[in-house]
Amino acid sequence: MLHQLAHRLKQLLPRSLRLWIDRHRDRWQGIIKRNYVWLNGRRLKRRPTDVLIQELPPWAVVLSTVAILAGLTLWIEAGNKPLTSLRDVLAALLDRADVIALVSGVMLYLREAPDRRQQRHLEAWKVIDSAAGLSTSYARIQALEELAEEGVPLDGLDGYQADLKRIQLREAVLVEADLREANLGGADLRKADLRLALLQGANLQSADLTEADLEGANLRGANLTRSVLTDVQLRRADLQVAVLQGASLSAANLDEVNLQGADLRGAYLVGTVLTYAQNLHNSILTDAIYDRKTRFPEGFNPDVAGMIRASY
Template sequence: MDVTALLDRYAAGERNFRGVNLSAIDLKTANLKGIMLQGANLCAANLLEADLTEADLSQADLSQASLQKADLTQANLEDATLHKADIRAAKLHGTKLRGADLTAVNLSSADLRGADLRNVILCGADLMYTNFHQANLCGADLRGADLFQVHLKEAYFDESTQFDPGFNPAVLEMQRSS
């Protein structure tokens, strides 16, 4: 499916685009609020500054996609693959990312306040200046992630959350979940 077809169908009121192949598509600054892209192939897609508020991107492949400054507020990205995606300065407030693969992503300066990040893989991720205030990181794997100046105050972790050796969650005022 090409850009014109997708945007025309979306403008006509269609929202269900589950499983479509949109690899390398350019949807920069597109307004796609509430779109359903469950299981879609969005590898290397350009979604720079796109509005994906309340979008369903669960199980989608967003590997190497550009989501810089995109608005993913309240979106569903559960079990999505975002390997090496660029998500810098994106809005992910309240976003569902449970079980997502965020290996080697760039999330620097992103807003993940209140996001559900249970069981996500954040190995090798750039998390500099990212806001995880009240995010749920229970079961998350943060080994090798760059946590320089990351905001983890009141973020939740549990005994299965994995950090680099010597990392102390209490120093950053994280909350242990029972």
């Protein structure tokens, strides 16, 4: 159905434009598969529709819009009364000229939307880069939130000692980001991609990291008191001397995590995978809660460690 409609609309276009479309079809199919563009050293995400519209020259956008609207106008008018002469055709088109001009203007505006979006992303990165080395910058927080909301990758972000308290970075891509000693207290990092991120000494107190991916991340000495780490991937992460008092680690994967000296007092470890956790016996587990689904290393005795078994 859609293929037939596209074919009919194509037949309404001038022959020269149809030939131009056919000549560039293969190029377009390759273009729309490229999801990113590099702008001043930054990788910016592009939507497939943005890529396709952006590749069309302005004259093609206007001409195709006018041709399609003209064809639809004549089809509608022909249903009301016969168009027996060129004069009737021109009269019908002139009668709808304002609508055709308005829609053409809207299409040109939409064509420039990707350029405006990329420029907005670039300006946001300039704000972030200019705040490097500064502890507090509300403009940086706003810029990061805007980029994350629009799905722009924040790989390798330099946030050393940055004050990012209560920042909203849900589903943000922060692979290998440098967030050492950063203040992320109360931050929303649900489903964030923090693989291999540097978070040594970071403050993540009361932060929400539900379903986040922290595989291979360095959290040595980080403060995760009362943080939410439900269903988090922490495989191969470094949690040495990290503070996780009262943290919720329900259904989290802590396989191959180094827990040497970690403070897990009162932590919620229901359904947590600790089968291959390293140095669990050298961590503080007093009053930590576990259940029958919690998986411990072979030979580990949770009762000896002072843990509490859930009654349900």
